[in-house]
Amino acid sequence: MLNLKRRAIAVSLCLSCLVAEAHTQSAIPSPQTSPFYEARAKHDPDGTGMFYMGREIAQVMGAGGIAWLDRSQRDTEEHPAEVLAALHLRPGEVVADLGAGSGYFTFRMVPQVGETGKVIAVDVQDEMLQTLHQRAAAMKVTNVEVVKGTETDPHLPPGAVDLVLMVDVYHELAYPREVMERVRESLKPKGRVVFVEYRKEDPEVQIKEVHKMSVYQLEKEMNAVGLVRVRTVETLPLQHIVIFQKK
Ligand SMILES: C[S@@+](CC[C@H](N)C(=O)[O-])C[C@H]1O[C@@H](n2cnc3c(N)ncnc32)[C@H](O)[C@@H]1O
Numbered sequence: 001m002l003n004l005k006r007r008a009i010a011v012s013l014c015l016s017c018l019v020a021e022a023h024t025q026s027a028i029p030s031p032q033t034s035p036f037y038e039a040r041a042k043h044d045p046d047g048t049g050m051f052y053m054g055r056e057i058a059q060v061m062g063a064g065g066i067a068w069l070d071r072s073q074r075d076t077e078e079h080p081a082e083v084l085a086a087l088h089l090r091p092g093e094v095v096a097d098l099g100a101g102s103g104y105f106t107f108r109m110v111p112q113v114g115e116t117g118k119v120i121a122v123d124v125q126d127e128m129l130q131t132l133h134q135r136a137a138a139m140k141v142t143n144v145e146v147v148k149g150t151e152t153d154p155h156l157p158p159g160a161v162d163l164v165l166m167v168d169v170y171h172e173l174a175y176p177r178e179v180m181e182r183v184r185e186s187l188k189p190k191g192r193v194v195f196v197e198y199r200k201e202d203p204e205v206q207i208k209e210v211h212k213m214s215v216y217q218l219e220k221e222m223n224a225v226g227l228v229r230v231r232t233v234e235t236l237p238l239q240h241i242v243i244f245q246k247k
Pocket of ligand 1: 104150173
């Protein structure tokens, strides 16, 4: 338990420093542009000051965070093989890595969907998209499509996606309502949306509060866009895997 705690604190320190660096890069939505959000003057210093369904939206991690996303100890901290096992991907499937960052999960999903499948890697930051392009070329991977999304639209093809994966992303979406409505539209009838988020319920997970999500809050926000929780996997040390489908 002590080792876990030390590891969690280290993760917390790295994350907070990278978010602070990215502070000026996050676009803060105007409450006038959408009825779903509320601006509050009193808020968490790590948040944007914008609230959605009672939750404060976190600041976006900047491109300076790539080294942190690719840190060598990440495999031992986050057990990506267990995440992949929980996805049950099949050859030929179309999968979106929404908020792909530098592609930590994008390129791990490529062998799972095979040459007949595709991974659509979406991000809003040009530096992340450049890194994704460079890595796909270096690895000679032909079934990764890199897509530039906007803060309100991930630009996924409608009715065509088997699974949308969001790892450590959802809590920092500036417009979660709009993005999730587009995500829902992108799903095939039995398509799934999978979140991997740091456990807000667990005080041992020493991540800044606005960078954690509870299953309760996720469920509330997904129900609002017509998605229902079908499974929660609690095998990871610090995060939960929460899986949704269309109602
Ligand atoms: C903490 S990083 C996680 C990256 C990756 N999922 C991983 O686990 O390595 C969050 C990423 O989400 C991206 N992001 C934030 N808001 C987004 C949005 N509305 N649409 C797509 N990507 C977004 C950021 O640019 C950043 O690359």
